[in-house]
Amino acid sequence: MQKLLLLGDEAIAQGALDAGISGVYAYPGTPSTEITEYIQHSKKAKEEGIHCTWSANEKTAMEAAVGVSYTGRRALVCMKHVGLNVAADPFTNSAVTGANGGLVYLIADDPSMHSSQDEQDSRSYARFAQIPCMEPSNQQEAYDMIRYAFDLSEKLQTPVLFRVTTRMAHSRSGVELREGRGQNPVKLDPNPKRFILLPANARVLYKELLAKQPEFENRALQDGFNAYLEGSDKKLGIIACGIGYNYLQENFGGKCPHPVLKVSQYPIPRTWVKKITDECDKVLIVEEGYPIYEELIRGYLDASGKILGRLDGTLPRDGELNPNILAKALGLPKTCGEPIPDVVVARPPSLCNGCPHADTYTALNEAMKEYGRGHVFGDIGCYTLGALPPYGAIGSTVDMGASITMAKGAADAGLRPAVAVIGDSTFTHSGMTGLLDAVNDKSSITVIIMDNSTTGMTGGQDSAAFGKIEQICMGLGVEKEHIRVITPLKNNHDENVRVMKEEIAYQGVSVIVPRRECIQTAVRHAKEAAKAKKA
Amino acid sequence: MKKDIILAGVGGQGILSIATVIGRAAVANGMYLKQAEVHGMSQRGGDVQSHLRISTEPICSDLIPEGKADLIISVEPMESLRYLPMLNADGWVITNNVPFKNVPDYPSDADLEKAMKSVKNMIAFNADQLAREIGSPRSANMVILGAAADKLGLPYEEFEKAVAAIFAAKGEDIVSANLKAMASGREQSQK
Known part of the structure; x- marks a missing residue:
């Protein structure tokens, strides 16, 4: 198949088009904007009348997409992390209704706040709403995982949160495309109560959501986006989430000698967490964002020293990761070049001439x-x-x-x-x-x-x-x-x-x-x- | 073969078109590529950089580690210095020497020149002037690309092919203006 050089955002957009969406619903926000723009410029969207105009805000966008899912068709919703605060009401409640047509919420986080007022980690939202979460480590995965996310959504009747961070969204690489597929026909959910969250219905639907939890974890174990990579040096094991995996491998030329649990789908399978904590002396948890799973795996009162990560200072508590931060955490030598000369001053963004x-x-x-x-x-x-x-x-x-x-x-x-x-x-x-x-x-x-x-x-x-x-x-x-x-x-x-x-x-x-x-x-x-x- | 390149400039100066040409040439030659770009707030007149990695082997990280870049290609002199911690000991800096002064505390010409002279391997020249001389004043970024071309590990013709392909839609004139710009930068670098 055709290979294209795509931004992470573009790979997601192309993946969604090829997965047979009937619409993208979004409000612009860095680093998510290019997804919707790509679909707006695509020939397929024009030919097939795929919805792609901007919504007034993230809440209206998400609700419209829930309406698309209600009809049995597929919808992608895109926003930056803080947009999900605006859309939190439909977000959490659509976890309770569940999905009919495939429903994927693409949330682009901005650790280090390149263009944002905070660095909240949307994986927290996925845990809060108790829905599956995907986090690709490269552009090809981003493309492949979007179709998978739609399939998972339809199979388990749940919205899926698809999380990317700035570097994933705005980095370009080669992506091999698959055969595209068509849109779903309109087909209402056989359960007429699914989208009526009266308390009596909601109690039933919420129990359904809770009952799905083991299957969400099981899919994360079985479906191939997470992997347990064996390693001979068991003094340390590493749980590497999202693009943290790339920074880890960069430090070892792609051949990490330690056991690695590569995570691109949540909830992280407990079987593998147990395996890596059992077989390794210490376990470093690499998360591009909040130390969410680190805290879970560590436990609130942990003082054993076995778990390393952002909470004990092995990695910085805030900000995005990079290969050098990982090198330091792994005890590898510094590689820094010459220092920045004193004459170099800050050049903050400013209003354009003529603004x-x-x-x-x-x-x-x-x-x-x-x-x-x-x-x-x-x-x-x-x-x-x-x-x-x-x-x-x-x-x-x-x-x-x-x-x-x-x-x-x-x-x-x-x-x-x-x-x-x-x-x-x-x-x-x-x-x-x-x-x-x-x-x-x-x-x-x-x-x-x-x-x-x-x-x-x-x-x-x-x-x-x-x-x-x-x-x-x-x-x-x-x-x-x-x-x-x-x-x-x-x-x-x-x-x-x-x-x-x-x-x-x-x-x-x-x-x-x-x-x-x-x-x-x-x-x-x-x-x-x-x-x-x-x- | 593997080249790690930092592209530097000020938002709006067109560093991404340099990346597009190098990237196209690399991919046409079957190489892997990763390129981290800056979008959003910094594009409004702030400092911007892009990490471009090309390699015959698969690439792990989207970001280049500190001290590992082979080249800094910059369209602004002060910006060429901002990323020195990224450059390896034998790496080269190739930059336009025309300042873009949009901050009040921009260094004096003398201080800037002194700092640039202290860089081990540097090619700095007035790319704006060369672009004007060949009659396409907006192609200073292609002049700088031309000056870097011999250090990118691919035959020069590959960049010519990439320029021809990328600008084909804009017409023959634009293609030839960009080729000329690139050639004049290359000639300058060989002096």
Whole structure:
């Protein structure tokens, strides 16, 4: 079959297409975005009408996918790790309903927080919901395991969590493809109560979920994605999860002399954990994320010194792994080259030249000058960079939509003025309901919805808010005369400062919409237009 | 044969197209490849790097271990120094020497030059100027690739073939501009 050079994300997307999905449902988030984009650009998706437009947020995405599964067809859901917090309600409850058509939740974790506000480990969620979890160690596995995950989902009638981390998602390698298969026909579940979680049904379904647990572990033992690799040096055994396995093998040229339990499917089979802890003097547990299985295997009160990992300092407690961290844990010599010369300074990310947010922040800083620091609540997107010099414009960034609700809470507590800064896509993701709270309470806040007409930080995906912001605000009850649209440009600076000052002074809910297209997508759209004109 | 390469630059400078050409040449010659890229927040004007590993044997890790890289290929001088801990003792640094100054504390020309001179094996030159001289100012990254080509362990023609294949869809002019850029970088490196 054909061999392609694919990112981990792309291998997953191609695997899902070849596994016969009827739709992908997603909200953009690094490092998961490229999966949905790949499907959007695929010929097969176009020809077969596979759903692939962006959802308003991760919760709506997951619920739509549960609806697809309800019909007997297959759906893939994609999001970054923190998106699963937003979708936690359908996530945990769909574990209780179980799946009809194959249902796979692709969650991309970001240890070391390359583009995230935390490094939560989604394997915890799989344990919490008590569903199977897959974690590939390379691109070929990612491709193969996605089809397996759909099959497992249908066979055991359960959603499957498919976890990747940043390096898996954004690393490229050769992938051999298999023959694709078609979509499922619509076929409702024979159990008419499966998706009705009335307490009486839920109690029955929850017992079914509990009864499946031994089979989940048995599949992880039997189905070939986990492996027990014998080794002669039994002073140490290693349980290596996900891409931790690659870093381990890198240190031994692919020939680790110790027994290794390679883990790509959870729950980790107890039979093999017992074998490796029985036959080895010590066992190192390598997890790219939280020490979840380390703590389980170690036990809460363990003081034996037999188990090594992140909890005893053999590996760092936080951050992603790499070959050097593994080398140190294994007592292998350091290989570091020359040190970084002193002249090299940090180069943090910054807003692009010509970015509309830059003009908005310059105006906002001037409008807010008289109030001092701490009055502006930020949100998640490119404009979070407004926290850094030269702007220093925002005083908070917590989670999607929290700018509006935190400003409201601060206003409730007496902070005046209280200003929220939120992007257009983030506003429709999680800002609208908070704005409704503020309207209902007549809170004294000003919400600045920075409309660059795209989801910028993740590379310019369509925004669900496009062309709808004023109508949404009016629909939620914001007074029309306090919805002000401005154009963030240097030439409009004085006018924009004046509008901001007026609305910040208003004792009630006001909305300002600085509207100018993202400079990146504007350039792209200009190129596309020129190309279309040429053709 | 195995080459571990760090590609370095600033978000938006096009280091991934260098990786694409090398990767294509390697795979066309039956080699294994792993390439870890940076996407997301850092792409907004921050420092970016990519780990590119090509080998005739299967590759374990997506990330190159410290002190094991054979080459640092950089499109910005300060960035070429950021990854020195990754370079092996005999490794080479090949870089554009035109600074991209988007931070207030960017080092002075003299300090930067001094630090670059202290690197054992370095090829540094003005790739922007060479790109302008051949009439394609946006191809400085292909000039740098050309300067690195002789150290990548594959015949030069393989990179030419890769460029031709990758840019074919964009037309004959773009292909020949990139080939020219690569050739001028290679010539510079041989001086």
